[in-house]
Amino acid sequence: MPRDSIVLLGVNHKTTPLEIREKLALSEGYENPLQALASIDGINEHYLVSTCNRVEVLYTTVNPEETKQKVLKFLFGDAVAQNDLDKYVYHYENEEAVQHLFMVASSLDSMIVGEAQILGQLKEAYRYASEQRASGTVLNKLLHKSFFVAKRVRTETKIGASAVSISYAAVELARKIFGQLDNKSVMLVGAGEMAELAAEHLVGQGVANVVVANRTLERAVKLARRFNGQAVSLDELIDQLEHVDIVISSTGATGTILSKNDVKPVMRERRNRPIFFIDIAVPRDLDQNINDLDNVYLYDIDDLHNVVEMNRAERDREAVKAERIVAEETLKFSHWLDNMEVNPTIVDLRKMADEICRVELEKTIGKIKDISPRQQKSIEKMASAIMAKMLHNPMQFLKTDNSRCVDRRERITTVRDIFQLDDQNDSTEE
Numbered sequence: 001m002p003r004d005s006i007v008l009l010g011v012n013h014k015t016t017p018l019e020i021r022e023k024l025a026l027s028e029g030y031e032n033p034l035q036a037l038a039s040i041d042g043i044n045e046h047y048l049v050s051t052c053n054r055v056e057v058l059y060t061t062v063n064p065e066e067t068k069q070k071v072l073k074f075l076f077g078d079a080v081a082q083n084d085l086d087k088y089v090y091h092y093e094n095e096e097a098v099q100h101l102f103m104v105a106s107s108l109d110s111m112i113v114g115e116a117q118i119l120g121q122l123k124e125a126y127r128y129a130s131e132q133r134a135s136g137t138v139l140n141k142l143l144h145k146s147f148f149v150a151k152r153v154r155t156e157t158k159i160g161a162s163a164v165s166i167s168y169a170a171v172e173l174a175r176k177i178f179g180q181l182d183n184k185s186v187m188l189v190g191a192g193e194m195a196e197l198a199a200e201h202l203v204g205q206g207v208a209n210v211v212v213a214n215r216t217l218e219r220a221v222k223l224a225r226r227f228n229g230q231a232v233s234l235d236e237l238i239d240q241l242e243h244v245d246i247v248i249s250s251t252g253a254t255g256t257i258l259s260k261n262d263v264k265p266v267m268r269e270r271r272n273r274p275i276f277f278i279d280i281a282v283p284r285d286l287d288q289n290i291n292d293l294d295n296v297y298l299y300d301i302d303d304l305h306n307v308v309e310m311n312r313a314e315r316d317r318e319a320v321k322a323e324r325i326v327a328e329e330t331l332k333f334s335h336w337l338d339n340m341e342v343n344p345t346i347v348d349l350r351k352m353a354d355e356i357c358r359v360e361l362e363k364t365i366g367k368i369k370d371i372s373p374r375q376q377k378s379i380e381k382m383a384s385a386i387m388a389k390m391l392h393n394p395m396q397f398l399k400t401d402n403s404r405c406v407d408r409r410e411r412i413t414t415v416r417d418i419f420q421l422d423d424q425n426d427s428t429e430e
Contacts, residue, residue, distance in 0.1 A: 003341040004044055005064045006138065008097035009071050009089055010056030013111055016088040023079040024055055030128035036074055038134060042067040045136040047143065049125040051118070053111055058101065060138050064093055094337075098142060099330040105146040106153040106322055107160070114159040114315050119150045138340070142333065149329045156325060159318040167197035169307040170278045170299070171205055174246055177276050177297055185209040187244040189237060190251035191219050194280050198248050203227055211244060213237050215251070241266045241275065248278045249285040260289040267293055278304070338408060342398045345412050348421040349394060353387045394419070 011021055026033050030048060037046040037057065046059040057075070061067040072085055080088075092100050103109045107118050126143050129135045135143065154160055171181075178184060184207050188195050191214050199210055210229030213236065214220035220231035232240060234257075241247070241263065251257060258277075267275070277298040279286040284300055291298040361383055365376055394415055406414075416422055 003337070004060040004062055004138065006058070006060055006094050006097045006142070006337075007064050007068065007071075008056060008058045008092045008100055009068065009075070010054060011075075011089055012054035012056075012109070014109075015090055020080060020084070020088050021055070024075055025077040025079065026050060026055065026075070030125060031132070033074075034129060034132045034134050037071070038132070040067065040070045040074065042070070045139045046134050047126065047129045047139050049122055051121050054104075056104070058097065058139065058142075060136075095330060095334050098333050099326060101142065101146050102149045102326040102329055103323075105150040106326060107150070108153075108319055108322055108326065113319055116154075116160055119147070123147065138337075141336065145329065145333055149326060152329070153322040153325050157318040157321045159315055159322050166280070166301070166304050166308060167194055168201050169304045169311070170198040170248065170280075171201040172311075173278070173297075173299055173304075173307065174202065174276055175205065177274060178245065180206065182206040183208045184245040185211065185243060186246040186248065187211040187213060187237075187240055188223065189213050189234070189247060189249040189257070189285065190215075190281070191223050195248045195250035196223065198278065198280070199227060202246065207246070209244075211240055213240060238262050238266065242269045245274070246276045246278070248280065250280040251285050253281070253285055254283065256287045257285045258290070259287040260293065263290050263296060264293060267296065280304070339399070341408060342412060345398060345415055345421065346395060349391060349415065349419060352419060352421060353391055357383050357387050 011024070030050070033048050033050075034046070037043060037048065037059070042061050042063050044060045044062075046057065048058075049056050055075070057071050059067070059071070068091065072082075072089065075089075076085060090100075100109070105119055105122055107113060107115050110118050122143070126135070129139070129143075174181060174184075181202065184202075186199060186202050186207050186209070188199055188210065191212065199207075203210065210224065210227035211232060212220040212224040212227075212229060213232050213234050214223070215234050217231060217233055220233075223229075224231040234251075237258065249257070263275075272295045274295045274297065277286055277290060277296070279298065279300040282301060286298060286300075288298065288300075290296055361380060365371060365379065368375075398411055398415055
């Protein structure tokens, strides 16, 4: 019997517009969708991952084409015409499915190449599949292998080392200026979304204290509470400069809110401790001449964009290395799958040979009078060695692709016919 095919059907941000993805008929969570997949006739093992940017169903089946239609029905119901689904849903089988999963786990298929979030999402989805016993021998092996591939990519490349978002570029620059960010303080001037994201990243890197200065104190209090920080009015901005290390400005002001003359006396009070200004506002909030002061570092949105573009090019170079790792591991997993198909025949072959050995040993030893245990053991070892040597070539014929003109399934059929393994199994069952 041929082994099951591995099939992957999915939609993501690259292939499928949002208006189509919104029509997915999935219920929230993983429990109900996994149970629905389990009820589809023809699917043996299954796994589902669902994020804001992708939904993918991975399963094993003997009938890929028949089950594909059933899985598409499960995903979309009647909300999208079949012809449209063929345009938007990607479909991979066997080695291509394995390679795609490894690319996803390694974040090579993500909106931002190198982001680490997708691996956690895959692991969470696997936890649900495992709890419901939806995944079995093949998918358990495949998913664990995908986690290993992702770890190998992180270890052997620098794909996740460089910032490719504006907010994280700000954090990267802060680390270059201060080294460790532990015990540093950051002040958000204004309450823009990008500044808020940068603050999240900074807190994640160890920043100890967050101050929020905003024209509307209520908004400042609300945002400061998110970071267990302190809210101040915009009038206190200059006073706060003496105590903070990083300032992220993102107001909607029409002119500058901080000049060189405002910062100069503050630096004397700070005894020239470095201060890092990040001006994300358009138009800019901060006087560019601030940068002329010693130990003052000012970057605006264009500077951050330049960092992002340089880092994006670096990630693209690292992605080439990561894709080579994915290709290597795909080949290894494909080899494991090949062996899975050969293994039942190897087991049957050994079982047949063992049975012949056992019967002939009993006949031979039964005819020898006064045989000692040592002599019996020697005869058994000899029979075992003969069996191993006789099986060596058939085993190699099954395991290795040294004969390109004979595919694996033909080789399996040949061995089973020559040794009459199916006849042996039939007689055993009777």
